Every structure is written in C-alpha cells, then in structure tokens.
Amino acid sequence: MNIGQAAEASGVSAKMIRYYEQIGLIEPPARSQSGYRVYAEPNVHTLRFVRRARSLGFSVEETGALLALWRDRSRASADVKTLALKHVAELEEKAAALQAMAATLRHLASHCHGDKRPDCPILDKIGSPN
Amino acid sequence: MNIGQAAEASGVSAKMIRYYEQIGLIEPPARSQSGYRVYAEPNVHTLRFVRRARSLGFSVEETGALLALWRDRSRASADVKTLALKHVAELEEKAAALQAMAATLRHLASHCHGDKRPDCPILDKIGSPN
DNA sequence: CTTGACCTTCCCATGATGGGAAGGTGTAGC
DNA sequence: GCTACACCTTCCCATCATGGGAAGGTCAAG
Numbered sequence A, B: 001m002n003i004g005q006a007a008e009a010s011g012v013s014a015k016m017i018r019y020y021e022q023i024g025l026i027e028p029p030a031r032s033q034s035g036y037r038v039y040a041e042p043n044v045h046t047l048r049f050v051r052r053a054r055s056l057g058f059s060v061e062e063t064g065a066l067l068a069l070w071r072d073r074s075r076a077s078a079d080v081k082t083l084a085l086k087h088v089a090e091l092e093e094k095a096a097a098l099q100a101m102a103a104t105l106r107h108l109a110s111h112c113h114g115d116k117r118p119d120c121p122i123l124d125k126i127g128s129p130n
Numbered sequence C: 001c002t003t004g005a006c007c008t009t010c011c012c013a014t015g016a017t018g019g020g021a022a023g024g025t026g027t028a029g030c
Numbered sequence D: 001g002c003t004a005c006a007c008c009t010t011c012c013c014a015t016c017a018t019g020g021g022a023a024g025g026t027c028a029a030g
Helices: A003-010 A014-023 A041-055 A059-072 A077-110 A121-126 B005-012 B014-022 B041-055 B058-072 B077-110 B120-126
Strands: none
Touching: A003 A014, A003 A041, A014 A041, A041 A059, A041 B120, A059 A077, A059 B120, A077 A121, A077 B077, A077 B120, A121 B041, A121 B058, A121 B077, B005 B014, B005 B041, B014 B041, B041 B058, B058 B077, B077 B120
16 A cells, blocks of 8 residues: 555545654555555554544644553553543643633623724723733 | 833733734834834834734734724724634634543543553544544 | 656745844943 | 943744645556
C-alpha cells in the first residue's frame, strides 16, 4: 500500500503521515525499490489510532505518549486513565474559557440596538478606559 | 511615553505592540529624535481596546474590523452586533466541540479500572479498527 | 511510448506570541 | 565626564499542526 492508500484508509493526509514520521511519532515504513513508502495493515491501524487521539484533542506529543502505552502490553491502565483525565480537565478548562467569552459578548450584544445608530455598548465596553 | 510604559499601561507586551504596528493593526506612533517610539494617551487607549477584543477571542483581523467601527462615528450599531454575534456563534461552536471531546473521554475513562492491569477501554476505543 | 496519476524531497506560509542577539540611548550616581 | 544599568531598536528563530506548491522520479493503462 502506498501513502495515498494509507491516507485514504486511515483518514490521515499523506502530508501528515510524512510529518508524523519525520517528528518520530510513527515508525518509518518499509520502502519499495524506487523509494516509495509501503504501508501494511498494522501501520494503518497505528495511523487510525493517531487520528482518533488527535480528534479527541490530544496534542501530537500526548498522542505519542498514548501510542507508547497502547503498544506496551504491560502498561498499567492507571497511567492511561491519569493521562486521559488530565486531558479532560484541560479540555473543560478551555471550553469554559470560550463559553465565558461567548457569554460576555452575548450579554453586551443583547444591549445593543443593532440599528443604524452608532451607539453601541459592545464597543463602549471594549473601549472603556478601565 | 516609551513602549515599555505603553505596554505596562495597556497590558499589551512591547513585542506585541511592535507586531501590531508591523501588520498594520495600529498606527505607527511618533518617534523621538533617537528613534524611540513615543506613545500618548490615545495610543494607549487603542492598545487597551485591542487587548480587550483579543481577550474576548476576536482574531487580530476581527479586532481590526472592530477597531475600524470603533473609530467610525457614523457606524451602524447593527454592523457591530452582527460581527459580535457571528463571533459568539463561533465561540460556542468551539466550546461545544471541546466539551464533546471531554465528554467522550470522560465516559471512556469512567469505564477504565485505573489500576495496575493493562486492560483499558480508553486505548481499546482509540485503537479500535472501526 | 505517451499520458496522467502518483510518489519523492524541499521550501514556504499560516496565527499569535515569545526568546534572544547585536547594537544604540538615556539616566543616575560617582 | 565616566560607568553601569535599564531601556530601546531591528532582525532572526521557534512554537504547533497543517496545507500549498515546485521540481523531479515512478508506475500503469492505453
């Protein structure tokens, strides 16, 4: 399987596959005589793992840690859980920050007439000298 | 006022002030004979506006649009409100995405024993072949 | 044997921010 | 006036994850 098929099969773009290889997140695959990367099913499985970890918001570095645990058959599930819950806390913190911004702005907007006149509590507040 | 004092007074770092000037978000300030940037109160006011807009999650580009409206005394408040509500929607969308990740992961973690054994539904799920 | 789809590596760009180097300026204390 | 130190200037580099694209090699179908 060439990189294009591996990309198709895993949902990770060819560009990203090369990048993940370059930074050492995944193992370099075999090469054909002409230098093409050749992927087998286990490689694709790893790529899917990476894609899913990324889609759960893990950074590439955290994904590397998860990958190491995944491959380590003598891992303690406590280590995985700790990593996961720490990440959950970070996600929730970021979500809360975004929601706080949204709430503030929504509140300001609710007091804005939204017509042709220039008076606007949104700008007033952002530009207030406090 | 030199850039250090302006940074202090506005809460925007000197590095960022220079950057905002470079990309055209803010006007280049006056210069002293020796080439130092010289800021007056209106400049600091603008910088504070920028800082607040950024802290509400507006991108630098959106901040530029807000700044233009802020300076335009014949603006329609509807334009500001539209911009703000569009941004609120984006913020809420991002927050929801983060929370969905957190919920998924929290759910998986709740099924993980978190002990010395290797069995772990978190890794199982991330690595599942689906 | 040509064509087109694929592959390779290499470089550049994004967005917002910080770090740091090399060198000039301004001021306080002696 | 001289020294020390804090500040300023510009310039380059790094981050994080991703995409774009160029220049050139490979492969399979017609």
